[in-house]
Amino acid sequence: MIKLIKNHAWECVKNARLQNRPQTRDFLEELVEDFFEVKGDRCLGDDEAIVTGVGRINGTVFTIIGQQKGHTLEDRKACNFGMPSPAGYKKSMRAIGQAEKFGRPILCLVDTPGAACGFDAEEKGQGTVIAQHLSFIAKVKTPVISVVIGEGGSGGALALAISDRLMVMQNTYFSVISPEGCASILFKDSTKAETAAASLKLTPTDLHGLGIADFIVDEADNYSINNMKHSVSIIKDQIEKYLGELNFSDKNELVQKRYDKMLNLKGFN
Amino acid sequence: MELFNKQIEINKKKPKRNIETLTCECGKEMLTALVHANHSTCIYCGFLFKIPAYRRIEMIADLGSFTETDKSLLSTDPLHFPEYKKKLMIAKKVSSLKEAIICGTCEIEGLKTGIAVMDGNFMMGSMGEIVGEKICRLANQCMKEKRPIIIFCASGGARMQEGMISLLQMSRTSIALNKLADEGLLYISVLTNPTTGGVTASFAMQGDIILAEPKALIAFAGPRVIKQTVNDVLPDEFQTSEYLLKKGMIDAIVERKDLRVKLKQALSLHR
Numbered sequence: 023m024i025k026l027i028k029n030h031a032w033e034c035v036k037n038a039r040l041q042n043r044p045q046t047r048d049f050l051e052e053l054v055e056d057f058f059e060v061k062g063d064r065c066l067g068d069d070e071a072i073v074t075g076v077g078r079i080n081g082t083v084f085t086i087i088g089q090q091k092g093h094t095l096e097d098r099k100a101c102n103f104g105m106p107s108p109a110g111y112k113k114s115m116r117a118i119g120q121a122e123k124f125g126r127p128i129l130c131l132v133d134t135p136g137a138a139c140g141f142d143a144e145e146k147g148q149g150t151v152i153a154q155h156l157s158f159i160a161k162v163k164t165p166v167i168s169v170v171i172g173e174g175g176s177g178g179a180l181a182l183a184i185s186d187r188l189m190v191m192q193n194t195y196f197s198v199i200s201p202e203g204c205a206s207i208l209f210k211d212s213t214k215a216e217t218a219a220a221s222l223k224l225t226p227t228d229l230h231g232l233g234i235a236d237f238i239v240d241e242a243d244n245y246s247i248n249n250m251k252h253s254v255s256i257i258k259d260q261i262e263k264y265l266g267e268l269n270f271s272d273k274n275e276l277v278q279k280r281y282d283k284m285l286n287l288k289g290f291n
Numbered sequence: 292m293e294l295f296n297k298q299i300e301i302n303k304k305k306p307k308r309n310i311e312t313l314t315c316e317c318g319k320e321m322l323t324a325l326v327h328a329n330h331s332t333c334i335y336c337g338f339l340f341k342i343p344a345y346r347r348i349e350m351i352a353d354l355g356s357f358t359e360t361d362k363s364l365l366s367t368d369p370l371h372f373p374e375y376k377k378k379l380m381i382a383k384k385v386s387s388l389k390e391a392i393i394c395g396t397c398e399i400e401g402l403k404t405g406i407a408v409m410d411g412n413f414m415m416g417s418m419g420e421i422v423g424e425k426i427c428r429l430a431n432q433c434m435k436e437k438r439p440i441i442i443f444c445a446s447g448g449a450r451m452q453e454g455m456i457s458l459l460q461m462s463r464t465s466i467a468l469n470k471l472a473d474e475g476l477l478y479i480s481v482l483t484n485p486t487t488g489g490v491t492a493s494f495a496m497q498g499d500i501i502l503a504e505p506k507a508l509i510a511f512a513g514p515r516v517i518k519q520t521v522n523d524v525l526p527d528e529f530q531t532s533e534y535l536l537k538k539g540m541i542d543a544i545v546e547r548k549d550l551r552v553k554l555k556q557a558l559s560l561h562r
Contacts, residue, residue: 137492139512140521144530147540149491149511156465157497176449177461177492184462198458198489199451208374208451222454223370232369234455281466287459288424 031219034226035201037193038173039135044250045104046073046088046131049171052254054079054086060120062113066146069110070101071134074117079129080262085121087114087182088131091172093247105138106178108146111155114182122162127265130168130182135200137178155181160280163273167264169239169257170194174224186280187264188234190226191253192241196234197224233287313340330547339484339504339547343386344393344410347443351551352397352406359395361428364421366390366453375452378414386412390421391446394429396438400555402562405433405440411485415447418490422450423460426494430467439477439558440468444495448488461493468497477561479554482532482541487513500557501541502550503532509541 037043050057050073057077062068074087091104098104106114121128137148159166159181168185174196183196190196199207201219206212229235237260242252270276311323317336326333330350331340342350348357368375383389391413397406407429409416426442433440449457468478480498484507491511495501503509510530517523528534535541545553 137511140517141523141525141529144510144512144517145538147496147538149509150496150540152492152511153465153494153496156462156493157469160462160466161469176458177489180458180461196455198449198454204451221370221372222451224454229455232455234459281470284459284462284466285427288420288427288456288463 031195031222031225031228032201032216034193034195034224035215035219038195041093042246043172043193044245044247045093045133045172046090048247048250049088049131049254050075050077050086052250053257054084057086060113060117063109063116065112066107066109069107069113071104071106071138072110072114074113076126080258082265083124083126085117085126085128086131087117087128088171089134089179089182091133091135102138104134104173105136106134107138107143108148108151111137111151111181115155115158118159118162122164125164127165127167127268128159128162129261130166130185132168132170132174132179132182132196133172134175134178135173136175137181152177152181156184159184160284161277163277165265165268165276166280167261167268170196170226170235175200184280184284186268186276186283187236187260189237189239189257189260190229190235191239192226193245194226195219195224196229197222315340332547339506341411342483343412344388344408344443347408348393348395348397348406350547351441351554352399353401356398357395357406358397359393360432361394361425362389364390364425366419366421368452369420369456370452370454372452372454378452382412382414386410388413390425391416391418392422392425394425396432396436399551399558402555402558403436403438404558405429405436405438406443407440408443409445409483409490411445411447414450416445416490417447417450417457418460419450419453419457420460423457423463426460426464427467430464430471433476434471434474437474437476439479439561440471441479441481441554442494442498443481443483444486444490445483446486446488446490446495448490458489461489464494465497468494472499477558479557481545481550481554482507482509484508485510485513487511496540499561502543502545502553503535503541504550505532505544505546507532509535 054077059075092098092101166185168183168188170190201215202212204218205214226238314320315333319335392409394407479500482503487510532544
């Protein structure tokens with residue numbers, strides 16, 4: 023059963039960016055029990071923009087990997103506004119490797135305006151690390167379920183969205199480029215972001231129509247940190263359902279199905 | 292060099308012979324044939340001219356060994372993006388290509404391989420559904436025929452007119468090459484100027500062996516994007532092949548004249 027909700031593109035973008043919108047750490051409180059955080063990539067450092075750890079959802083132990091933007095200015099700075107660095111993606115790969123080792127399913131929470139760019143990120147090989155992450159998460163021999171809980175910004179978001187099942191929340195977007203970036207490059211006018219947002223087909227409804235999203239998660243009116251139980255319970259139910267569907271005794275079959283699913287998203291017939 | 296100059300002068304007096312010339316960034320004009328003979332490198336300053344995809348195949352593959360695959364695949368404009376159809380038409384005219392990549396099979400010094408070459412003249416070599424699909428199909432064919440694969444990258448990144456469909460080509464190509472890797476087959480990625488964005492963050496950096504041409508711009512976010520977003524001060528050599536080699540991101544920088552031999556060596560060591 024998939025629910026369709028009509029939404030305007032620009033509203034989705036604005037709502038996805040709201041500062042009081044629940045983020046990964048809020049979901050860890052509401053959705054996950056007994057969360058044990060693991061930190062650091064054992065090479066470059068620890069990146070606050072990606073939170074990884076182990077915890078229970080519906081009684082099952084999951085590896086959880088989520089992007090964190092931060093609510094207060096101080097938090098946001100510490101999290102680099104949710105733009106993960108190579109260290110973040112390396113930490114995520116470490117978590118993915120352990121999930122496979124211990125046979126735990128993985129839950130990814132996507133919420134980033136994009137991967138970090140700048141001198142440090144480039145010097146540490148941001149492109150290389152994202153490429154490795156894409157390849158690595160695609161072939162992990164354990165179920166991967168992803169939820170876009172806020173912004174789905176380009177390749178930095180895609181790294182955590184390669185999954186067996188992808189849910190998107192009602193007021194989110196997932197796009198190849200920010201509407202502002204698209205407007206300034208293609209329309210030579212960054213104020214045309216609203217038009218660009220509509221053209222990019224980035225809303226949950228669009229993503230579902232394109233076959234990218236499997237499910238749209240309903241949000242309560244005034245969805246916020248204090249009002250997220252409704253959505254959390256829907257996500258919990260979906261996770262339970264998906265784990266049943268993804269329970270293959272042969273893990274190679276699981277990977278094969280994931281490969282087929284991703285390879286079939288080609289845009290034409 | 293004097294001789295070459297005179298040659299050009301003489302030819303100019305006989306326009307009917309229709310001699311093709313190229314002008315380098317250094318301002319010197321030279322015979323196209325001479326540039327070709329010099330591996331598309333300026334005979335005066337060593338500048339690397341952009342190499343159109345078919346010309347690259349001529350330079351790398353054994354004569355007559357190239358068989359092109361999926362030549363007729365065309366973008367369907369999946370999002371009905373404003374102005375995109377028009378841009379595609381212009382790109383086809385400018386580049387004389389149907390898409391930003393050509394794929395096929397060939398031999399290099401008698402060694403069989405799959406080969407894909409991106410062409411920056413077609414919408415800056417951006418990756419949309421067709422670029423992704425052609426790489427996937429080629430990887431699939433190589434898997435069946437037990438061929439290694441060589442991809443020459445040149446790209447501005449994902450093609451935003453195809454929105455999420457273009458972004459998904461990052462995961463599609465990555466998976467197609469994963470499958471090839473599972474069969475124990477070699478993938479060589481050759482980075483040429485420029486290789487950026489979603490292509491860098493997917494198949495370009497996934498090679499078992501990653502080679503680069505000298506002085507190529509290789510980046511996730513290019514210098515212009517970095518300037519606009521975080522305004523970092525960037526050193527001169529930043530994001531060049533030479534910089535990436537120092538940082539351990541690529542295996543070697545190979546001059547154009549040596550590329551065929553280097554590829555042959557790699558292929559023969561992984562048979």
